[in-house]
Amino acid sequence: MLDNFAHKNLPNQELQPNYNFLDLPQFIRLEKLNCAYRLLDFHIENGNGSKICMHTFDETWTYQDLFDKANQIAHVLIDDLGLQSGNRVLLRSANNPMMVACWFAIIKAGGIVVATMPLLRAKELKTIIDCAEITHVICDHDLADEMRLVKSEYLQKTTFYRNSDLESKMASKPKNFINYNSKADDIALIGFTSGTTGLPKMTAHYHKDVLNICEAFPMYSLQPSSEDVFTGSPPIGFTFGLGGLVLFPFYFGASTFLIEKPTPDILLKAIQDFKITICFTAPTAWRVLTTKVEDFDISSLRKCVSAGETLPLKVWQDWYEVTGLKIIDGIGATEMLHIFISSNEENMKPGTTGKAITGYVAKIIDENGKEVAKNTPGRLAVQGITGCKYLNREDKQKEYVENGWNITGDIFKEDEEGYFHFVARGDDMIISSGYNIAAIEVESVLLTHEDVLECAVVGMPDSERGMLVCAHIVLKDAAKANDAHKNHIQHWFKENAAPYKYPRIIHFVEALPKTETGKIQRFKLK
Structure with missing residues (x-):
């Protein structure tokens, strides 16, 4: 029996982006395609099962080890946990070999992977489970306490690994498994975008997408x-x-x-x-x-x-x-x-992000969707082998995709040689006394100061100037965190960059708030 939730909630075709380059040989895929085959089974068939595929400080797995365990877990999912094709399975774990084995098992069994960050709390996990109507959870036992706090009407089965019930169920399962006969444009995974407060956005990716980004x-x-x-x-x-x-x-x-x-x-x-x-x-x-x-x-x-x-x-x-x-x-x-x-x-x-890679094209557009002149800041628009497919969020899909182009929310400019220069996130532009000041520009200057270890710049509302440039700075030597040093940095900045960009407010902090992926959480500073 097929669970059709994900496909049913894909955006209508007219709201999806245009796709380019899929006729290039490296991106042409068979209509019947399970991406786990090319990523894992292929190496076994070609005699490379004894080759190492994963290390940790404590473990070494070969491709054969991964193949065997993924197949056993796939049997557990279907035989013991009642997984149906199209069911969403939440993975909760830090980076370890068993998480990877579970990822492959879900794909092999015809499920859809929803992998999550290990530090998410119960409320955030419940939001994800409810939005994606997730039926199954596989969780590292080290993270079990928070997982057990989650209650949802959609959740049917939760299983744990790391000397827990999943391993005991695997022990009796065969090490061979016939992969689910999925199509190239069946959904393999759902990724939740940064931020899981309110109603988060979930974006779907096909089996062919998973393989094509590898090319x-x-x-x-x-x-x-x-x-x-x-x-x-x-x-x-x-x-x-x-x-x-x-x-x-x-x-x-x-x-x-x-x-x-x-x-x-x-x-x-x-x-x-x-x-x-x-x-x-x-x-x-x-x-x-x-x-x-x-x-x-x-x-x-x-x-x-x-x-x-x-x-x-x-x-x-x-x-x-x-x-x-x-x-x-x-x-x-x-x-x-x-x-x-x-x-x-x-x-x-150096100093630029680069050029559109093989498989993609990009351009800079204004608010009306018209391409701007070289070296002019504007909105980044992208097309290529992958594109945005928000599930069940027509409003957000219309914001992200305009006239077939993916609008990333970033402000860039393109130079005469085709290199793209980051200017700001669309919401990180500080407008002060009529000047457009990109937070990243201020940060780039501050990072050249010999005393600055890290920094993050945000705009603070101001009745006279509209916004003020506010810098949160981690010093290499915390003993220098005083008002005199703030004044020194401000004067130094004016000597090294356009004075209108200087940070009128400076906070010395011990650390900057960051996500698990290392992104600075500027919204917390605001």
Whole structure:
């Protein structure tokens, strides 16, 4: 029996974006397609079952190990938990091998994966479960207490792993499984966009989308091989992490190193001890890694990827100066599944996000949808192999998709060479006394001050100027947090940038509020 909730709630065809490049050979997929086959079963069929696919500090899994366990879990889902094709299954876990096995099991069994961040609380989890009418939950037992607080009319079965009931059910199951005969445009996963207060937005992605992004960003920017070892800090519940730590390594028969609590020191130790070659993390993490990297041997590392928010030029320069490695910046979106503008070794301009990668086109438009002149800030519009498909949110779909283009909510400008420069998030533009001031511009200047470790800039309402530039600064030396030093930084700023942009308000703080993915939560500062 088919649960048709997700397909039934897809936006009408006329509200969906236009898709480009799907006629290129690398993006052509068979009509019948289960993405788990190409990512996992394919390697077993080709005799690579004994190759390592996942490491942690405590475990090593081969492709055969993952294949066997995913198949056993798929049997549990159908035989013991009554999963029907199309049922949504919530995954709640930090990054670990069993979470990945469960991800594949759900896909193999014909379910739809809804992977979540491990720090979400019961109220947020209930909102997700109710919005997506989720019937099943698989949760790491370490996170069981919060999960048990969730009550929903839709929830039918909750099972736990890590020396718990899932492993006991798996023990008697066969290690072979016939994958659900899904179609290329069946929904494989639902990603919830950042923020789960109120009614969150859930965006759907097809089986073919999951595979096609593996032919886009990795081929353009990483040139991966089966010998690569991937790692990073983003949770697998975040599509940036799903791509970088699961989809991309497995598509190319490589391996991934998973870290449940990836502090900078732990990340550097993993790179050193396990000869990591490709690392994904956020700009704020790259900044901290720069201060610690000389204590570690990272000679194996060949590709560094940054996304989640824009990469300040100072962070890029500092990392390059210390390591000789060029950080690959990129912009993606949950709505688009992964990165669509980025760079590579031959095609990099420090301080810019890059160019539209193979599989995508982008342009800058004004409020009326008309393309603007070069070097003129405007709204970023994107088309390509993936696109926004909000479930059950026609109002938000109309906001995100205009005339077939995905409107990301970012303000960019494009230069004469086709490089895209981040200006601001649409809601991060500060208008003060008639001046348009991008928060990121102020942050980029402040980060060059020798005393500033981190900073975040927001606009504060003001009766005279409309808004004031307000900077929240983490100092390298907290002992300098006094009014005299605020004045010093303000005067220094005016000498190094347009005076109208200087922060009229400065707060010294011990730390900036961040999401699990490393994004600064500016709304909390506002």
